[in-house]
Amino acid sequence: MAGPRKALLSADFLSCVRVGPLVKIRLMDTEQKLNILAESSKFDLACACKPKDEPGRVRGVEGRWIYPAALPNGRKMFLLKTLQTNTCVNDCSYCPFNCQKDSRRVTLAPDDLAQTFRQLHHAKLVEGLFLSSAVVRDAESTMERMLATVEIIRLRYRFKGFIHLKIIPGSSEAAVTRAVQLADRVSVNMEAPTPERLARLSAKKRFHEDIVNSIKLINKARWQLGRQNTCRHTTQFVVGAAEESDKEIITATDRLYQAYELERAYFSAYQPPAPQEQSGVLFQDAQPLRSQRPAAADAPTFMREHRLYQVDFLLRRYGFARDEILFDTQDRLPLEKDPKRIYADTHPELFPIDLNTADREMLLRVPGLGPIAVRRILKLRRQQRIRQLEDLKSLRIHLPTVAPYVKTPSRSPISTASVILEPVANETFQEGLLF
Numbered sequence: 001m002a003g004p005r006k007a008l009l010s011a012d013f014l015s016c017v018r019v020g021p022l023v024k025i026r027l028m029d030t031e032q033k034l035n036i037l038a039e040s041s042k043f044d045l046a047c048a049c050k051p052k053d054e055p056g057r058v059r060g061v062e063g064r065w066i067y068p069a070a071l072p073n074g075r076k077m078f079l080l081k082t083l084q085t086n087t088c089v090n091d092c093s094y095c096p097f098n099c100q101k102d103s104r105r106v107t108l109a110p111d112d113l114a115q116t117f118r119q120l121h122h123a124k125l126v127e128g129l130f131l132s133s134a135v136v137r138d139a140e141s142t143m144e145r146m147l148a149t150v151e152i153i154r155l156r157y158r159f160k161g162f163i164h165l166k167i168i169p170g171s172s173e174a175a176v177t178r179a180v181q182l183a184d185r186v187s188v189n190m191e192a193p194t195p196e197r198l199a200r201l202s203a204k205k206r207f208h209e210d211i212v213n214s215i216k217l218i219n220k221a222r223w224q225l226g227r228q229n230t231c232r233h234t235t236q237f238v239v240g241a242a243e244e245s246d247k248e249i250i251t252a253t254d255r256l257y258q259a260y261e262l263e264r265a266y267f268s269a270y271q272p273p274a275p276q277e278q279s280g281v282l283f284q285d286a287q288p289l290r291s292q293r294p295a296a297a298d299a300p301t302f303m304r305e306h307r308l309y310q311v312d313f314l315l316r317r318y319g320f321a322r323d324e325i326l327f328d329t330q331d332r333l334p335l336e337k338d339p340k341r342i343y344a345d346t347h348p349e350l351f352p353i354d355l356n357t358a359d360r361e362m363l364l365r366v367p368g369l370g371p372i373a374v375r376r377i378l379k380l381r382r383q384q385r386i387r388q389l390e391d392l393k394s395l396r397i398h399l400p401t402v403a404p405y406v407k408t409p410s411r412s413p414i415s416t417a418s419v420i421l422e423p424v425a426n427e428t429f430q431e432g433l434l435f
């Protein structure tokens with residue numbers, strides 16, 4: 001095919017203008033492609049961006065491609081977050097880049113992406129990279145491209161900083177192992193909590209063979225390479241796209257923590273596409289259309305996402321077991337009250353606790369007390385007896401929240417808030433039921 005004609009059909013084609021007898025073709029440069037691919041990557045959250053850091057998933061004008069990320073040590077850094085390509089053979093119904101949608105497709109070559117990252121890093125605009133991708137032909141060739149990008153950054157440019165690399169479900173063991181060697185964090189998106197729920201989202205993705213197996217391979221590689229502490233792994237669920245229940249998501253999340261040493265799970269509220277997105281027009285003056293939609297319509301979904309994050313913290317940081325989490329009769333987390341308070345209000349036999357004698361585990365179950373506050377209380381207890389609730393004032397603890405659930409020598413607790421839920425009967429979750 002002749003050059004110009006080939007370019008006209010290429011995904012890199014930007015515009016053409018007729019000038020007399022000639023047709024002038026403009027191709028996208030790397031920056032224009034990166035603009036589109038970085039914009040596309042906003043749908044992927046598994047990069048430790050806290051939801052509160054990204055209200056409505058919209059980035060600031062000054063940091064179009066740059067996302068804040070929290071590291072395990074609590075340090076924040078800015079990442080270049082982008083896809084290698086948004087061309088996809090898959091059919092995930094919730095995704096604006098699935099093969100049935102008519103959106104602009106672009107791909108960055110490993111050299112171009114690596115070089116752009118290097119320039120941004122040298123300019124001190126980013127400290128690390130989050131690289132994800134749609135599936136351009138199959139999992140293996142997509143992973144090859146992503147690995148080639150990261151190899152250039154690591155080996156040619158000798159970048160030693162933070163890299164988060166997405167693993168494409170169904171990748172070979174060799175590709176997963178190489179990713180674990182090169183990256184500081186890797187992740188595979190679960191998307192749905194069970195095979196049945198995933199089948200509602202995609203006819204092509206396989207729950208066990210592709211997704212769960214990739215998670216197993218990651219864990220195996222981390223242990224084989226001695227990288228359990230230096231290469232973390234995470235996942236992400238789409239919330240609300242497959243009519244899954246909160247209980248299904250929390251049960252799957254807990255299984256991942258127990259069986260595969262997952263660092264953490266992310267929950268992304270599904271937002272049905274706006275009419276413009278349905279017609280395939282994804283970007284308008286480079287602003288995501290979702291940001292123009294009324295926030296009120298999305299509020300319950302975001303509150304659901306928020307409750308899932310709260311439960312996730314209870315499981316990971318507060319020592320709660322999965323069967324201590326309460327759901328309503330339809331397996332949903334109540335939206336009107338936070339799950340820790342529900343737990344406390346439905347266990348009158350445990351509360352109020354004695355602030356001077358309760359152990360760390362029980363203190364962590366008090367609404368309003370997190371790990372830092374508990375550490376401060378334990379330190380204070382080593383220095384003095386806590387005589388009144390006001391002794392906690394200097395510890396930066398919100399006393400009205402804590403008051404109904406604790407007692408001190410000088411006071412009885414305020415009567416506890418009314419109980420809104422009855423505990424559901426504990427279920428036995430059979431080993432291997434999910435995966």
Ligand code: SF4
Nearest residue numbers: 088090092095098134
């Ligand atoms: S694999 Fe699914 S979620 Fe990922 S880009 Fe393709 S269609 Fe979208």
